Amino acid sequence: MKRASQLTFNPSAPVLVTELPGPKAQAWVARDRQRLSPSYTRDYPLVAASGSGCTIEDVDGNRFLDFTAGIAVTSTGHCHPEVVGAIAQQAERLIHMSGTDFYYAPEIELAERLAGLAPAGCEWRVFFTNSGAETNEAALKLARWHTGRQRIIAFNGAFHGRTCGALSISGSKAVHSRGFGPLLAGVHRLPFDCTRAELNQLLATSAPAEEVAAIFVEPMQGEGGYRPASPEFLPMLREVCDQHGIMLVVDEVQSGMGRTGRWFAFQHWNIVPDMISSAKGIASGLPLGALIAKAEIMDWPPGAHASTFGGNPVSCAASLKTIELIEHEFLTAAAVRGAQLRAALEGLAAEFSCIVRPRGLGLMQAVDVVGPQGDDRVRRDAIIQATFRRGLLMLGCGSVGLRFCPALCVTAEQINTAMQILREAIREVL
DSSP states (O other): OOOGGGSOOOTTSOBOOSSSSOHHHHHHHHHHHHHSOTTOOOSSOOOEEEEEBTEEEETTSOEEEESSHHHHTOTTOBTOHHHHHHHHHHHHHOSOOOTTTSOOHHHHHHHHHHHHHSOTTSOEEEEEESSHHHHHHHHHHHHHHHHOOOEEEEETTOOOOSSHHHHHTOOSOHHHHTTOOSOOSSEEEEOTTOOHHHHHHHHHTTSOGGGEEEEEEOSEESTTTSEEOOTTHHHHHHHHHHHHTOEEEEEOTTTTTTTTSSSSGGGGGTOOOSEEEEOGGGGTTSOOEEEEEETTTOOOOTTSSOOSSTTOHHHHHHHHHHHHHIIIIIHHHHHHHHHHHHHHHHHHHHHOTTEEEEEEETTEEEEEEEETTEEOHHHHHHHHHHHHHTTEEOEEETTTEEEEOOOTTOOHHHHHHHHHHHHHHHHHHO
């Protein structure tokens, strides 16, 4: 193969200069296997060295088109120069002082900005965390504190995190909870997109409404398969919560911050939740989460909950710049590029009988892979491996889903390139 320096780099196309994995990547993977936790999931041997926009370069100089965005995290793309600049400027001034015990401007400014993104007509307050799981833990505690109730309703297929409380309300994969019980008591599950009759039956039998603190729901399930709620589901949940004084908590960890073409996915359903869980794309690569709750609900006293690193000034600076970029450059683009991606996936579904159920919102799209006997995980995984060998980074979701969550800066040309690579991979697997 040619050396990278001998090739004209097209940021819309991969450039592979070694067999995959290359020799340096193989060495790093071997070292990783000696020292890192075996609980980590690695679909293929990518050893990232640098990134720019929607591209990743590995340690051997191979350049990949990235349609994972670090699991929907690098919302403005890898190493956006303005985000990098905001990080560097803040790091030179103040790296840490713990917003739990002290005050500093970036944390206050970001809380004001996030409150302004939440639905109008309400006052909102913000609690900062380091991750989506921590945000959902905070939401669990706040719901119980504010209501004085203990029970929680969640949904099959949900993923809210791997810490014990968040894990207790998750239900996407058995491996997440196997061997870790007993988990949080008082959690009740229903099918995602359940009917009002099913929810009322639960409230009338095993989960008395007056004891339910909150309903946790992803407007669009992430790890559960990129499944958007039906048009009537979220409005129904809002009505039932209002009827019984139950908190409605929407988990926007993967679907928020412009990914679906709106700031939050729940806005597609025209509802107002009581709490919003946010993380992942909020700081375009730095660890940060935020629980955004109605002010009258966030009424716990000093010391009731805290986080040493949540709201770190460097992460807050990155988030402020990320929000600015999304607002001015990427929010509308996410809807436009998402429509292009959806049309391309529908075309693939028409072309290949193994590709079914195209779905999603904005730049949060998926298809399922089937075989002669129905859903086919082996074939799905083989397609992911085949795209990797061609220089396209992808991940699965649900049992047989292929997910597409590129950075919001993805171009039309990059989407076209990714679809052509995917087409070649499907033909190989078939």
